[in-house]
Amino acid sequence: MIKNYIKYLLPLSVVLFTSLTSCKKVFKEDNFVAYFGGEILNPQEKYVLFLKDDEVIDTIYLDKNNRFMHKFDSLAPGLYTYKHNPEYQYVYFDKNDSLMVRINTLEFDNSIVFCGRGDEKNNFLMELFLKNDADRSLMYDKFDKDVKSFIKNIDSSYAIRKSFYLKRKAEIGWDENFDLVARASLNFHHITKKEIYPYAHQFRTGENIRTKLPSNYYDHRKEVDFNNAVLTNYSPFIKYVSVMLNNVSLQKDHLDLNENSLENNIEKLNITDTLIKNQKVKNVVLNNVAMMYLLEDQNMYNNQKFIERYLKLSSDTKNKEEIRELSNSVKNLKVGNTLPNINLTNTSNETVAVNSIITKPTVLFFWTSHAESHFVASHKKIAELQVKYPNYEFIAVNVNDTKINWENALKKYKFEIAKEFHVEDFELVKKKWVITKIHRIIILNEDGTIKNGFANLFDVNFEQNLK
Numbered sequence: 001m002i003k004n005y006i007k008y009l010l011p012l013s014v015v016l017f018t019s020l021t022s023c024k025k026v027f028k029e030d031n032f033v034a035y036f037g038g039e040i041l042n043p044q045e046k047y048v049l050f051l052k053d054d055e056v057i058d059t060i061y062l063d064k065n066n067r068f069m070h071k072f073d074s075l076a077p078g079l080y081t082y083k084h085n086p087e088y089q090y091v092y093f094d095k096n097d098s099l100m101v102r103i104n105t106l107e108f109d110n111s112i113v114f115c116g117r118g119d120e121k122n123n124f125l126m127e128l129f130l131k132n133d134a135d136r137s138l139m140y141d142k143f144d145k146d147v148k149s150f151i152k153n154i155d156s157s158y159a160i161r162k163s164f165y166l167k168r169k170a171e172i173g174w175d176e177n178f179d180l181v182a183r184a185s186l187n188f189h190h191i192t193k194k195e196i197y198p199y200a201h202q203f204r205t206g207e208n209i210r211t212k213l214p215s216n217y218y219d220h221r222k223e224v225d226f227n228n229a230v231l232t233n234y235s236p237f238i239k240y241v242s243v244m245l246n247n248v249s250l251q252k253d254h255l256d257l258n259e260n261s262l263e264n265n266i267e268k269l270n271i272t273d274t275l276i277k278n279q280k281v282k283n284v285v286l287n288n289v290a291m292m293y294l295l296e297d298q299n300m301y302n303n304q305k306f307i308e309r310y311l312k313l314s315s316d317t318k319n320k321e322e323i324r325e326l327s328n329s330v331k332n333l334k335v336g337n338t339l340p341n342i343n344l345t346n347t348s349n350e351t352v353a354v355n356s357i358i359t360k361p362t363v364l365f366f367w368t369s370h371a372e373s374h375f376v377a378s379h380k381k382i383a384e385l386q387v388k389y390p391n392y393e394f395i396a397v398n399v400n401d402t403k404i405n406w407e408n409a410l411k412k413y414k415f416e417i418a419k420e421f422h423v424e425d426f427e428l429v430k431k432k433w434v435i436t437k438i439h440r441i442i443i444l445n446e447d448g449t450i451k452n453g454f455a456n457l458f459d460v461n462f463e464q465n466l467k
Helices: 002-017 105-111 119-137 140-144 147-172 176-205 219-223 235-250 262-275 279-294 300-313 317-332 372-388 403-413 426-433 462-466
Strands: 034-041 047-052 055-061 067-072 078-084 087-093 098-104 113-117 343-346 351-353 362-367 393-398 419-422 440-444 450-456
Touching: 034 047, 034 087, 034 105, 047 067, 055 067, 087 098, 087 105, 087 119, 098 105, 098 119, 105 119, 113 119, 119 147, 119 176, 140 147, 140 176, 147 176, 176 219, 176 235, 235 262, 235 279, 262 279, 262 300, 279 300, 279 317, 300 317, 317 426, 362 372, 372 393, 372 403, 372 462, 403 419, 440 462, 450 462
Parallel strands: 034 098, 362 393, 393 419
Antiparallel strands: 034 067, 047 055, 047 078, 078 087, 098 113, 343 351, 343 419, 362 440, 440 450
16 A cells, blocks of 8 residues: 555655755754655645644644645654544654655545655554554454454454564664554554453343453553553553443443443543543543543433542543533433524535424434445435334434535435435534534434434434334
């Protein structure tokens, strides 16, 4: 994949970098100048955000050719994030690195390739990310396997990726600071699967296999440094901690696998408080637990009890305010309330207010071209429901997409089973309707009031909401 893109990157990199830097240039010890540039094909916005620990450092604007270039007078070595809405990825900078990246937003992760000083490390991270992603997509059926078969499967998969890691480490020769990030990407993916397995297996098969796990099954937990602030905002670390907390909280009640219960989520907060001493890391994990819980449990009494505990443990003022706002948005979507109004664009390119198109009981469902399998599955499911529940209107709302992507997806699949709309301002939808998961469904009464603001189209009991 990488070789195929180098020929496109070379002309741009030559133009921008010839007079600026070279891989052989020697820099003074106190010189931390670095460069970040590239090209965005099919841009969704006119800029790229450059972040450190979830805080925006710079907004880098695209030129008329959709290229960008930025000089950092002083950039500390480490892991950064670049974001071109709605997608993001990571980039690692060593001292005085000069990196170019080429991205096609139509296949964001699969298209990313770096060149310039520091490119090999970052191309390795992307290759490993894609290997992990491909492995993840094949995992679900593996959770049904018995303990011995499951461990054999994931160990075999891990061995293949570890061999790749060792080979590239020897070839590139990176330092220990980068190796921390590389090993995190390798290892957290593996042990995340180990943490998911006990409760996923029980959920899918009904069998509790915890007593059948080897005595050393959780030995990996001893190797995890939960207080390492370098990995605080690195998604492999956050994902691992999230599923580990789920696993620990659920193992106390082998019969109730409700990971969204108030008791289990307060237990997650308490475990986090005990386990993680670094306050920066603790705040990030606490905030992640709170976000996930508030989006799943809409019991107002439970929410208040949960938030009281969260606010007591977190010391991050900004995060606290974010959680308060989320809680208020959830309250606005309680049963009987009128759905907060948002403007939508129809297939005739007309702007309409959502409340003006509700004339009968209605199901609002959401999709994005970035999740194609869900897009297809949700429309097929809605087609079945239309036949069974003709008294309902079914409205599809495209989110987190450009208008062009929306139109192209509709042309490609030619679904004609629901009224199709597009929303331009995804941030407004996230704030007003709390749409952070694409499987969310909002069910309305014919007067536009909310019947269920937090349904799941693929829940086995979903149709109970329509009766």
